[in-house]
Amino acid sequence: MNHQQCLLCHDAACTRACGRLDPARMLRRLYFDNEAGALNALAEDNPCRECAGKCETACPLHLPIRDIITSLKPQSGGKKEVDYSCLKTDFCGFELENPFLLSSSVVASTYEMCARAFEAGWAGAAFKTVCLMDIREASPRFSAIKGDNSRIIGFKNIEQLSDHTLEENIAVFRKLKKNYPHKLLLVSFMGRDDREWAYLAAKLTEAGADALEMNFSCPNMTEEHTGSDVGQIPALVERYTRIVREHTHLPIIAKLTPNVTDIRLSAEAAGRGGADGLAAINTIKSLIDVDIDPTDGIYHVAIGGYSGKAVKPIALRFIAELSQDPQLTGQHITAMGGIETWKDALEFIVLGADSVQVTTAVMQYGYRIIDDLREGLAIYLQDHGFRSVRDIENSAIEGIVSTETLDRSFIIYPKFLRERCVGCQRCYLSCLDGGHQAITMKDGHPQLDPGKCVGCHLCVLVYPQQAIVSSNVKVPKKKD
Numbered sequence: 001m002n003h004q005q006c007l008l009c010h011d012a013a014c015t016r017a018c019g020r021l022d023p024a025r026m027l028r029r030l031y032f033d034n035e036a037g038a039l040n041a042l043a044e045d046n047p048c049r050e051c052a053g054k055c056e057t058a059c060p061l062h063l064p065i066r067d068i069i070t071s072l073k074p075q076s077g078g079k080k081e082v083d084y085s086c087l088k089t090d091f092c093g094f095e096l097e098n099p100f101l102l103s104s105s106v107v108a109s110t111y112e113m114c115a116r117a118f119e120a121g122w123a124g125a126a127f128k129t130v131c132l133m134d135i136r137e138a139s140p141r142f143s144a145i146k147g148d149n150s151r152i153i154g155f156k157n158i159e160q161l162s163d164h165t166l167e168e169n170i171a172v173f174r175k176l177k178k179n180y181p182h183k184l185l186l187v188s189f190m191g192r193d194d195r196e197w198a199y200l201a202a203k204l205t206e207a208g209a210d211a212l213e214m215n216f217s218c219p220n221m222t223e224e225h226t227g228s229d230v231g232q233i234p235a236l237v238e239r240y241t242r243i244v245r246e247h248t249h250l251p252i253i254a255k256l257t258p259n260v261t262d263i264r265l266s267a268e269a270a271g272r273g274g275a276d277g278l279a280a281i282n283t284i285k286s287l288i289d290v291d292i293d294p295t296d297g298i299y300h301v302a303i304g305g306y307s308g309k310a311v312k313p314i315a316l317r318f319i320a321e322l323s324q325d326p327q328l329t330g331q332h333i334t335a336m337g338g339i340e341t342w343k344d345a346l347e348f349i350v351l352g353a354d355s356v357q358v359t360t361a362v363m364q365y366g367y368r369i370i371d372d373l374r375e376g377l378a379i380y381l382q383d384h385g386f387r388s389v390r391d392i393e394n395s396a397i398e399g400i401v402s403t404e405t406l407d408r409s410f411i412i413y414p415k416f417l418r419e420r421c422v423g424c425q426r427c428y429l430s431c432l433d434g435g436h437q438a439i440t441m442k443d444g445h446p447q448l449d450p451g452k453c454v455g456c457h458l459c460v461l462v463y464p465q466q467a468i469v470s471s472n473v474k475v476p477k478k479k480d
């Protein structure tokens with residue numbers, strides 16, 4: 001039993017039952033990798049030690065909440081003030097209180113939703129893509145690949161654009177800007193031709209948007225030459241960007257599709273057209289939930305956009321390529337794709353993102369994830385002596401190693417922690433059938449043959465109980 005099994009209930013019964021602490025908030029901190037925040041909230045006082053455990057009785061799963069919380073070792077020196085001013089940054093000149101924005105989707109599609117998100121602490125929103133098309137959505141429209149505890153790993157949607165009229169959306173923008181002048185209103189939009197791109201750019205500028213995001217990347221469009229069809233053709237990206245540039249004085253951002261082999265071609269085209277920044281990634285074309293037992297004899301499948309945790313490595317690769325491209329220097333990069341925790345966001349920032357956006361994690365867990373995004377990143381910056389989030393932008397770019405320059409002269413062997421081994425033999429099996437037959441079993445425990453081991457680390461990855469770790473020692477390979 002651990003915090004990963006917490007259901008993350010809204011208005012949680014454990015917190016209502018406890019009179020001293022907010023156990024739901026503590027568990028949420030742990031769930032979202034914010035252990036430093038949990039320790040800081042506890043400071044030197046751990047009231048769970050002498051408690052009767054009403055929270056556990058109230059918990060629908062009766063989780064051992066007291067054990068989880070008492071196992072945290074409070075830091076010496078007491079509670080420290082978290083200084084959020086280090087999170088301040090900007091979006092093409094618009095001051096942001098932190099780098100966290102909602103990305104254009106259902107999570108930012110009405111006045112009430114954006115207002116609630118802003119109150120919760122989000123610095124702004126890319127509003128759901130506005131258009132002049134007649135949008136009729138399908139039902140149901142989502143499917144998912146799940147991991148432990150029903151956690152969504154990969155999420156597929158077939159949603160299109162805002163199904164509100166332009167006039168309705170403009171009324172929302174005016175009200176949002178009136179009531180939340182300091183929150184960024186980035187309005188996403190999509191035209192079907194030159195005339196529509198020009199018309200919408202002018203209308204949305206008048207409506208009070210702070211910046212415009214051109215959607216060149218929705219993979220679910222039914223009309224030809226819209227969405228990711230455009231993002232795949234650099235000449236069209238450049239043409240529409242130029243038209244938008246001519247019809248607004250606002251910063252303009254090109255939202256790019258990952259459904260290409262080289263994202264830099266469209267990014268550079270957007271730059272030539274006059275874009276001030278780039279947003280990536282939109283969803284990846286995908287197929288999941290193939291109907292293998294059809295009642296009508298037809299195997300139904302729908303291609304849709306894939307997002308969430310599973311796409312993060314792909315999104316990180318695209319962001320790194322954008323920030324490494326000298327032709328894109330000076331472009332604001334607003335990054336997204338699988339961000340759930342402050343650590344995820346940090347990875348994008350050190351690879352060159354100036355701001356980050358989120359959809360799928362909000363759909364799964366709600367706007368409240370902003371609490372740990374902010375707290376986790378602020379504590380990290382503070383603990384590492386950084387005064388501003390800007391100080392770490394791009395800092396990992398130089399460390400990216402290409403396949404050509406990778407040092408292949410050494411082996412790092414795995415290290416077996418005998419006391420943690422439960423004798424499941426999974427390491428043995430994987431090495432036998434998927435590795436180099438370097439593990440044998442002796443008295444129920446694995447033995448490594450360094451003569452055969454190539455240091456691939458498959459055993460470290462497959463072992464469920466963390467009983468095999470990297471030795472982190474580089475042993476020079478023997479010369480042939």
Ligand SMILES: Cc1cc2nc3c(=O)[nH]c(=O)nc-3n(C[C@H](O)[C@H](O)[C@H](O)COP(=O)(O)O)c2cc1C
Binds near residue numbers: 155307357
């Ligand atoms: C249900 C849903 C609707 C979306 N609608 C839009 C949209 O209208 N415009 C847009 O630019 N991107 C849209 N996206 C893409 C997201 O803004 C984002 O680029 C993508 O989901 C990756 O981020 P994530 O992993 O945090 O969700 C949508 C994504 C989802 C899941």
